[in-house]
Amino acid sequence: WSLRQTRRGSIIDFAKLVEIFDRHGVTFVSVTQSFDTTTSMGRLALNILLSFAQFEREVTGERIRDIFAASKAKGMWMGGVAPLGYQPRDRKLVVVDAEATRVRHIFQRFIEIGSATLLARELNADGFSTKKGKPIDKKYLYRLLNNRIYIGEISHKGNSYPGQHDAIVDRETWDRVHAILKESPRKRAARTRAETPALLKGLLYGPDGAAFSPTHTRKGGRLYRYYVTKGASYELQTSVHRCSIAGSPLRCHRTR
Structure with a gap:
């Protein structure tokens, strides 16, 4: 010893x-x-x-x-799991063309959509997945969109250095994405909700003539959308009429 x-x-x-x-x-x-x-x-x-x-x-x-x-x-890759679009080789990151195309698609679609939630939903519907084959979620997209490796840089403790690997995303695309990310998450969420179609808005009215408004709730990880209106009379002020659109035909009921 x-x-x-x-x-x-x-x-x-x-x-x-x-x-x-x-x-x-x-x-x-x-x-x-x-x-x-x-x-x-x-x-x-x-x-x-x-x-x-x-x-x-x-x-x-x-x-x-x-x-x-x-x-x-010095811009060297010091190990770890290589991000989507690259594979390590001799302490350098080498571009994988098929994955790089997916990365560029994600950046471009985020510029067009402006919402990580909607983009994740679209990518999963189109069969996209992470490098490990898992479904893409909002958290994964934020990590990907903030990874400076994609513009040819290596980060360490808040500092960025020119990397020894090729960039996948050009600087203009990176700047456009981060201009959107700098916007308040609350504003982007409000815009996402505004862009979500409510096909029956303005077409549904309660027995007192009050219009139904679209809203939603989550239960068990699923999103349920429905329309609600509050009655104008005192008796109806304590109740809410709901019309759900989970199935067909449209179902309306009153809850207290």
Whole structure:
């Protein structure tokens, strides 16, 4: 056994271990290093060696982080799961043409639609999937649309550097997408709702002549759309007429 093994932990952890030894009358003796905990000099030597072991571990960690940051600054791919459109080769990202076409399609359709929710729905309906074959959702699209790798850059701790790989998306397309993303999510959601067709709007009226308004709710992960109107009289103010469009023919009922 050697104190170099303590590089896997910390000096605090080993100090606690020595305290446990003391409480149970156990003496720590190293057969490869000349010290033991039965004497004050041995405990001093142990603490000094532990401090140097931890110092070496921390310096090694800092050196690895510095090498990693320097490699990123050179635009090198430092491992991990390659994003859609690329595959790693010799610490570089190589464009996969078939996947790159899908990435460009996603960027272009987002510019046209302006909604990640509607785009995810469209892509899944068209048979698109993630690199791992999973359905595309809004969260995945936001990560993809914000990944600077697609414009030929490598990011590290908030900084971006020119990468050693080819870009898939041109700067103009990137800027147009991010101009949309900078818009308030609430405004984009309102626009999405406004663009969602309500075919019966303006055609349905309650028994008191009040018009029905489109609305929706979610249950069990599914979206249900329906039309509601509140009665004008006092008696009808406590009730709501609903017409659902989940099936055919149109069904109307009153709820309290």
